[in-house]
Amino acid sequence: MSDIDRVVTVPIGPQHPALKEPESFMVDLRGEKIDAVRIRFGYNHRGIEKGCETRSYTQDLYLVERVCGICSFSHSTAFIHAVEEIAGLEVPVRAKYIRTIIGELERIHSHLLWLGVAGHEIGFDTLLMYTWRDREQVMILLARLTGNRVNYGINTYGGVRRDIAPDMMPEILKVVDSLEERTKHYIELAMREQTLIQRLSGVGKLSKEDALFLGTVGPTARASGVDRDARRDDPYLAYPDLEFKVVIDDHCDVYGRTIVRLGELMQTYSILRQLIKKIPDGPITVKAPRRIPEGEAVSRYEAPRGEDVHYVRGNGTEKPERVKVRAPTLANTASVGKMLEDGYLADLPIVVAAIDPCFSCTDRMVGVRESGTESRGAGRKTMTWEEVSRYGVEWHKARGLDFSSLGIPGGIEA
Amino acid sequence: MRAPRHHLGEMVSSVLGSLFRKPATIRYPYAPFKMPDRFRGPPKWESDKCIGCKLCSRDCPSQAITITKVGEKRFDQTVDLGKCVFCGQCAETCPRKVITMTPDFELAQIDKQNLKITYHASPAPAAPAPQPAAAPEPAKGAGEPTV
Amino acid sequence: MSWVVAGVNILIFPGMFFLLVLGLAGQFVDRKLYARLQSRVGPPWFQPVADFFKLLGKESVIPEEADRRMFVMAPVFALAAVVAAYLYIPLWSTKPIFSFYGDLVVVLYLLLIPTLTFFLGGWYSRSIFSTLGAVRSITQLFAYEIPLLIALLSPALLADTWSISGMTAYYQAHPWYWLFNLIGLGVALVTLLGKLERVPFDAPEAETEIVAGSFTEYSGRHLAFFRMAIDAEAIVSSSLVAAVFLPFGLGLPLWLGIIVYLAKLAGILFVLALLRTVFARLRMDQMINFCWRYVAPIAFLQVIIDLVLKEFL
Structure with a gap:
């Protein structure tokens, strides 16, 4: 009966009534039993x-x-x-x-x-x-x-x-x-x-x-x-x-x-x-x-x-x-x-x-992953403060929010 | 190690007791609620005593305070309650102690602009300015929202 | 003219409309009691009505993945089954609107349908939380349904009839015999908690684990009908318990009869509210264990008592 052994993945979080804050627990279930849990941070990094x-x-x-x-x-x-x-x-x-x-x-x-x-x-x-x-x-x-x-x-x-x-x-x-x-x-x-x-x-x-x-x-x-x-x-x-x-x-x-x-x-x-x-x-x-x-x-x-x-x-x-x-x-x-x-x-x-x-x-850290890379380590790179600021401004600009006029600390201009 | 005896429904007596006691909650917007006297609500300035040193705005953790010079030794103070974190550091810092924290807590506004409260210095008097025992001026009342 | 009377009976009084009003009132009583037991003020009396109409006015989102037809039908079926079951239960006299030999079994079947629709609605939502909730609903069904059945069976054994009105007539003729069935009443109340999916047996819709179980994807009027069906189910199953286990005060004038009936309902709702206040939610395995290890044997004890009594009375 391979059906009974099938693993179902239940996403507990980042939004879930059990959690008062955003955090992700991906739970692999066999029936009601937990097979494995993958915990992910970084939804609430406030700097x-x-x-x-x-x-x-x-x-x-x-x-x-x-x-x-x-x-x-x-x-x-x-x-x-x-x-x-x-x-x-x-x-x-x-x-x-x-x-x-x-x-x-x-x-x-x-x-x-x-x-x-x-x-x-x-x-x-x-x-x-x-x-x-x-x-x-x-x-x-x-x-x-x-x-x-x-x-x-x-x-x-x-x-x-x-x-x-x-x-x-x-x-x-x-x-x-x-x-x-x-x-x-x-x-x-x-x-x-x-x-x-x-x-x-x-x-x-x-x-x-x-x-x-x-x-x-x-x-x-x-x-x-x-x-x-x-x-x-x-x-x-x-x-x-x-x-x-x-x-x-x-x-x-x-x-x-x-x-x-x-x-x-x-x-x-x-x-x-x-x-x-x-x-x-x-x-x-x-x-x-x-x-x-x-x-x-x-x-x-x-x-x-x-x-x-x-x-x-x-x-x-x-x-x-x-x-x-x-x-x-x-x-x-x-x-x-x-x-x-x-x-x-x-x-x-x-x-x-x-x-x-x-x-x-x-939450201390936000991982920036190159799109298309699957594993966690891949595509990771070190950024300077200025690069991070610029990345953030551009990330939001691509989604319709322009923060460049705020004069982000770290010395980047519009 | 286990507790000796287990019961089902240990709380029955206390919950039944609650039926006959006054509830702990109140019907809030209809029943009044008051914060303790020393509660730190929005800061309030006695505008005429302000010397414009701007220390409050410098120490403010959330950059909520703006002091503007409107005349000879006269200053307007604006606090943005949308930014204010009600820490009371401004009152602490003020060298003349002209800032007090009020115990208001019902500060919700529909228009964000109304959160900006300005305390105006009284109009420039004809006579020489400083009057030590300045009686409460109209400016001491509720701040007028700026637009 | 008899079909007009029947129509009024089915649709208005004491049928569907009366049941739905009672359902909303029952929800209020339950929530208010729950709140007061927890030392809270609780909702105002019109809250269930306001909730219902608010939900009716909201957008009803149907997931793309879901089986549209099943998703929409499930709440309607639940409500229809519950209303149908109500017609066979004697409320304030020994005569329900309809009755025939064996209607106890039919009512039990009809009361099974809401749980099945929870399963189907959840299953066809295709969301992981709904599916888990649906599976839990049906797993739990096997745990509480049999003790409930046995508990309801024993008064029937004593009265030697499978019709609810026959049973009430029997207990009417032997006024104090219902006291023999108090154990069954206890079992029925406990298993009702399972049927209504309330704490401690609310694992199928455990908020902190699987969001809202079967109802996770439901919104708007579909959710409103589901909620209404659950409220009505609470009233119908309480009425059934009242008719089977508390068969007294049935021959009274109509207005007094209604008051006695409402008092019985209020009593049962109070016990249900109290029970859900004082327990923590049991896990699925613990729930099943509890039902089979303790509740089912106690239910059997009631059967044995009634069989023995039948020999002597």
Whole structure:
């Protein structure tokens, strides 16, 4: 019966209801079983790194913040750490604590968001509605503390822009208490609800060896038993003063990733309580120079999705010479192919969602392929910045959009 | 390793409870929604206090601000809300602190031009210009859209 | 004049028009309950009507690859079959519009047709997502249809008749006997979720996997008719369950009878909405496993109970 063995290719993406961002998964199916998956990036390249080089450090701060909508604070803090290291700025302790508070609140909203999305991917929309309802508390709190629900804009070189008023501290604790209760409820739910366990456990297996070999980070790695957390391994901000446990799990599947994230939420609540107890008085900012001296720095930040790495090189001017962002999703994507091996099509959405992907943050490169060449390597060539600009302008012109009058940075004229 | 007992329909009691509680969502355009006080909406200038240093427009990450000189020590400020990312850096940078962030968030417009908001300096007074305690001028009200 | 009465009965009340209005109302009740259970406000009462007319006014795109005739016919067939099935179900009296010996089997067959049209519509769309959805529809059919059949069979065994009106008459004569069939009622409600392709058995139209399954390529009025058929199917199958498993309050005056009937429907819709709120979607293999390993044996248990009871009563 060769018909049963026939492989059907299903295109999941670049546009598909399971994916919140454009990314392509070409899935070869035998029946409902997955035979092979081909992942392709590059649908959402925004040129943020290059954009950073043409803007001043002050402007870059807000650009980098927009690498990701959910972990915006992670990116802005990772970037600002690198710049502060080059400039040799010593951030006041209170500012460090405020940054840590915002960072941990962001982790809460990111993990609750993830839990809801995971529920949606397995058709459990009630879980989505409930977690997002609870998440609203932390969103409103963040808006009250920083002035916005996402892209908080609270960081500034040498400190933070807004202080947390003393009367806000009990408000934070109130939200923490109420969310802790809810999280306990979700942990119980995850432990007991039969359909949830059936859909999550045993799905998207990733052994510890594979997790290490494929370079996974964050909850994805920790759910495979990799004991790694930048907050403990390379402490920054207020983390050296704090007591917390790195949650690891050895289920090695989507269920484990759920347990790790829920466990991290509980840790975060305890971290926030310590922060509020220990936060010292003092200034929240020091004066920062507009020109950042020559030098380079790499900074690590444990974003909710995993370790976020930023590299900045300054050349003594107001603009950085090079900015490089390694978003956590990039490190985790390679593992998706491994997790999907021998899985079901029905499990693809939840397996992809389980690494908490953020594809726009990840896209770093656009491959230009000569038409007619089939294989990926063929027709590849290196272009200078000017050539890329010209190529882009011409590409759009051929499709009826004339951008040549915009004065594209990189020095090309109409 | 497995959790001891599995249940079907673990959420039944909590969803049934929701039936008798107020829903978490609101009928938004009909029911009012307010952002917190310190919410960063569009920036607003006190035009008469502006000294025209253009630092705000220089620091603006999205090049949304234009300052134009309209007379002796008088400046008009235009912000393009289509470009503005509401980061508030302009208010931060301003040496005279004449920029405040308003908590409006319902900014949708049908015509893109209406997103450009200009704050006008008050007409050139006959007497020598600077008046430290300049009372709120008509210009302080909602900006007029330029065309 | 009898053909006029029959025409009115079939087309208007309590036939097609009444069914379609009930279908839209049922959709509203379901969506509102689903929303309230999820702590949301939910849609206003006219939303299903607005959706229906909006879809009627939209362009209906038929894929080039699709088999045009089958693609267009599938929704019409679905709706027609559902309306036809409604005519044989006793609603608020023991007498439906039409009835004959064995109409239970006919109603079950007619209720099978919508699922078959989902398959045909999806299959002839020729799109990969539709095809997968179509295959899943038909695979799932084999899992839930047999427990459903067995569950509906057992009250018939007890009443010793294959006609629904005969069954209702029997239970009318023995007022409390329907309590023996509560297990069957549970099985029927669970399998209805499969028939209506709702969570946890909505794999055939799992949005996050295969977009909308069979309906991926449907748009405009064809989609509107499909949606209408599904809404009507929910009402018809709930009515069938009400007639078979909740056969009380049938000899009442018309207005009271209608109220009792609507209350029964609302109860069944509430249970269906509640069930789809509290579960995650099962995978195809898990769904089939669940139906055969748990639901079918329970349905058989009901048959055995009824056979034993028949000996003693």
